[in-house]
Amino acid sequence: MRAVALVLTLLLFWLVLSGHYTLWLIGAGIVSSIAIAAFARRMAAIDDEGHPVEWLVGAITYWPWLLWEIVKATWDVVKIILSPRLDISPTLIRVKASQKSSVGLNIYANSITLTPGTISAALSSTDSTILVHAVTQDGAEATAEGTMDRRVTAYEGRAK
Amino acid sequence: MMFAASAAIMIWLALAVVRALRGPTVFDRLVASNSIGTGAILLLAVFGFMTGRPEFLDIGILYALLNVVGTIAVLKFFRFGDLGHRGGEEPD
Amino acid sequence: MEMAQHIAAYLFLGIGCLLILIGGFGINRMPDVYTRMHAASVSDTLGAILVLFGLMIEAGPTLVALKLAIIILLLLFTGPVATHAVARAALEVGVKPLLRTRDGKPGKGIIEPDGSVTPWKD
Numbered sequence: 001m002r003a004v005a006l007v008l009t010l011l012l013f014w015l016v017l018s019g020h021y022t023l024w025l026i027g028a029g030i031v032s033s034i035a036i037a038a039f040a041r042r043m044a045a046i047d048d049e050g051h052p053v054e055w056l057v058g059a060i061t062y063w064p065w066l067l068w069e070i071v072k073a074t075w076d077v078v079k080i081i082l083s084p085r086l087d088i089s090p091t092l093i094r095v096k097a098s099q100k101s102s103v104g105l106n107i108y109a110n111s112i113t114l115t116p117g118t119i120s121a122a123l124s125s126t127d128s129t130i131l132v133h134a135v136t137q138d139g140a141e142a143t144a145e146g147t148m149d150r151r152v153t154a155y156e157g158r159a160k
Numbered sequence: 161m162m163f164a165a166s167a168a169i170m171i172w173l174a175l176a177v178v179r180a181l182r183g184p185t186v187f188d189r190l191v192a193s194n195s196i197g198t199g200a201i202l203l204l205a206v207f208g209f210m211t212g213r214p215e216f217l218d219i220g221i222l223y224a225l226l227n228v229v230g231t232i233a234v235l236k237f238f239r240f241g242d243l244g245h246r247g248g249e250e251p252d
Numbered sequence: 253m254e255m256a257q258h259i260a261a262y263l264f265l266g267i268g269c270l271l272i273l274i275g276g277f278g279i280n281r282m283p284d285v286y287t288r289m290h291a292a293s294v295s296d297t298l299g300a301i302l303v304l305f306g307l308m309i310e311a312g313p314t315l316v317a318l319k320l321a322i323i324i325l326l327l328l329f330t331g332p333v334a335t336h337a338v339a340r341a342a343l344e345v346g347v348k349p350l351l352r353t354r355d356g357k358p359g360k361g362i363i364e365p366d367g368s369v370t371p372w373k374d
Contacts, residue, residue, distance in 0.1 A: 013322075016315065016318045016319060016322060017218065017221070017319070019315050067301075070297055070298055071298065074271065074294055074297070074298040077278075077290055077291070077293075077294050078271070078274050078294060081274055081275075081277060081278035081281060081282075081291055081294070082274065086281065086282075086283075088282075088283075088287060088352065089352045089353055089354045089356070089359075090284075090286060090287055090349060090350050090351055090352055090359070091351065091352075091353075091359060091363065092349060092351060092359075092361070092362045092363065092372075093362065093363040094362055094363065094364050094365055095365065096365050109332075109336065110329075110332040110333070110336075111332075113293070113331075113332035113335050113336050113339075114293075114297055114328065114331070114332045115297075116290055116293040116294045116297060116298070117290055118290075119286065119289055119290065119293075119335060119336070119339050120336055120339075121286075121336070121339040121340055121342075121343050122339075122340050122343060122344075129365065131343075131362065133286045133289075133339065133349065135287055135290040136354075137353060137354040138354070140363070144363075144365070161262050161265060161266075162265075164269070165265050165268075165269050165303065168269035168270075168272065168273055169269070169272065169303075171273060171276065172272045172273055172275070172276040172295060173276075174276075175273075175276030175277065175279065175280055176276060176279065178280060179279045179280055179288070182280075185285055185342070185347055187285045187338055187341065187342040187345075187347060188285055188288060190338050191279065191285065191288055191289050191292050191335075191338060192279065192292075194292065194296070194331075194334050194335070194338070195275070195276070195279065195292050195295060195296060198295070198296045198300050198327065198331070199272070201300070201323060201327070202272070202300055202303050202304070205303075205304060205307055205320065205323065206303070206307065209307055209310065209311075214311070214316040214319070217316065217319040217320065217323065218319070220323050221319065221322060221323055221326065224323055224326040224327055224330065225326065225330070227330065227334070228330035228331075228333055228334045231334040231337065231338065232333075232334065232337050235337050235338065235341045238341070239341060239344075239345075
């Protein structure tokens with residue numbers, strides 16, 4: 001099932017990149033997509049981490065929310081960079097992550113890094129905590145509050 | 161407008177190169193080189209529009225893929241001194 | 253219609269260029285590696301997205317716009333991985349972060365979830 005989804009994704013990628021829709025080129029695309037999916041299957045690379053296709057549905061609501069978070073965080077960092085006295089208070093803080101799957105933990109860590117002003121510097125999956133470096137103490141405390149954490153966990157629930 | 165955009169991207173690239181030259185640690189240089197990679201993608205895209213040849217975007221996609229591999233390869237080489245290292249254990 | 257498309261495209265391009273310039277200024281202004289990463293992420297995420305999105309509007313509903321969308325997605329997926337790798341490597345090698353509290357005093361170390369502070373060890 002997951003392999004079929006991988007073939008379709010690869011074929012879509014091929015079609016977008018090629019731009020020429022002749023029988024020969026589309027046929028070559030189909031053959032190579034199936035071949036790559038077969039190789040990936042032999043390598044046991046198609047699991048819920050290798051091709052997490054069920055996460056795509058929840059992304060429709062999660063990605064716009066994340067984009068808006070990025071816009072807000074960017075505005076904060078831009079104000080800091082342009083302020084004459086460079087008003088920074090760099091903070092290292094360890095935050096708890098409530099996701100159960102490794103894909104969910106990954107999405108949370110990547111979302112933290114993607115928003116300017118916070119970077120996930122280390123994550124441990126044993127006690128599921130993320131070490132976050134924030135450029136201001138306010139940003140660090142906002143991350144520790146866990147709005148994004150709850151959001152990603154809700155997203156994880158939708159991916160089941 | 162495309163011309164102004166490419167000029168802005170080139171100024172950004174110059175600023176990143178300044179940071180890459182100033183260092184002081186290898187990580188500063190890596191952050192700068194990562195920025196330079198992103199800048200190269202943007203410059204390729206804008207340049208493709210300027211000359212009316214969007215084929216440059218395919219090269220941009222390749223750059224986006226190679227950028228992260230390059231950064232991680234440098235980090236791995238810096239850490240283990242060997243790109244074929246399996247990782248997971250401390251270097252001796 | 254054509255005019256509105258151009259204006260929207262140039263608006264996004266303009267804001268994006270402004271953001272990448274601010275990010276480039278920031279990586280030269282910030283005091284240490286970790287804070288420089290924050291400045292770099294301004295230009296690498298939103299700056300790049302806005303420039304590419306402006307180009308997408310300029311291209312209209314064509315294959316070119318789809319390719320630009322693929323570049324945006326690739327940047328959004330690979331960018332944080334590289335940034336995280338650099339930050340983690342810097343921490344593991346022991347590059348000391350500049351820590352400061354809100355009122356400008358030097359920070360003590362890593363704030364744990366229960367509120368205690370683990371001091372930074374050299």
